[in-house]
Amino acid sequence: QLQLQESGPGLVKPSETLSLTCTVSGGSTSRIGYCWGWIRQPPGKGLEWIGCMNDSGNTYYKSSLKSRVMISVDTAKNQFSLKLSSVTAADTAIYYCAGQKVEVDYWGQGTLVTVSS
Amino acid sequence: QSALTQPASVSGSPGQSVTISCTRTSSDIANYKYISWYQQHPGKAPKLIFYDVSDRPSGVSSRFSGSRSGNTAALTISGLRAEDEADYYCFSYTGSNSWVFGGGTRLTVL
Numbered sequence: 001q002l003q004l005q006e007s008g009p010g011l012v013k014p015s016e017t018l019s020l021t022c023t024v025s026g027g028s029t030s031r032i033g034y035c036w037g038w039i040r041q042p043p044g045k046g047l048e049w050i051g052c053m054n055d056s057g058n059t060y061y062k063s064s065l066k067s068r069v070m071i072s073v074d075t076a077k078n079q080f081s082l083k084l085s086s087v088t089a090a091d092t093a094i095y096y097c098a099g100q101k102v103e104v105d106y107w108g109q110g111t112l113v114t115v116s117s
Numbered sequence: 118q119s120a121l122t123q124p125a126s127v128s129g130s131p132g133q134s135v136t137i138s139c140t141r142t143s144s145d146i147a148n149y150k151y152i153s154w155y156q157q158h159p160g161k162a163p164k165l166i167f168y169d170v171s172d173r174p175s176g177v178s179s180r181f182s183g184s185r186s187g188n189t190a191a192l193t194i195s196g197l198r199a200e201d202e203a204d205y206y207c208f209s210y211t212g213s214n215s216w217v218f219g220g221g222t223r224l225t226v227l
Contacts, residue, residue: 104163
């Protein structure tokens with residue numbers, strides 16, 4: 001069974017870049033038809049789709065985050081990554097890595113990232 | 118404001134049925150048949166419980182069912198149990214190389 005695990009700093013300073021990595025086990029990021037990406041959830045609030053990269057290397061981002069976000073996939077390492085620049089307190093959230101087709105089949109356990117000085 | 122509107126909360130007693138709606142409020146939501154539903158217990162990652170409006174993943178209880186009529190999709194939970202108490206989210210492709218979640222619905226089992 002494919003499993004996802006997030007890793008990265010739990011604390012980021014305002015205006016800096018948030019960087020997270022998701023390691024895939026039990027399967028491959030080369031899996032046809034999948035888009036590997038990130039979903040976040042501010043404390044006590046709902047889910048927000050951030051974006052993903054598919055098996056063709058195409059990236060898709062939420063329009064309001066597009067100027068600050070970059071998602072990449074490293075098939076050799078079976079990992080994918082999120083970079084979110086110029087963060088503010090509003091970016092404080094649990095970040096989930098995810099594997100989706102049209103629906104999100106696979107979820108990481110989530111990692112809390114706090115933006116604070 | 119989300120392009121998918123859900124009620125903030127619903128409740129029901131054990132054994133009853135409850136329905137959670139997900140209404141398209143934006144014309145950006147194309148291909149509205151690609152609705153999926155997720156259950157999230159406190160402190161846990163969401164779990165896919167329905168996709169393509171009415172398909173259920175292996176291992177998900179048949180007490181969960183999905184439907185769609187016009188601009189509104191719905192998740193119905195029958196034979197309500199205490200363990201169904203959770204947050205529920207709908208999710209849809211917008212047709213602009215983007216996806217969106219509904220605002221979420223908290224289900225309380227009385």
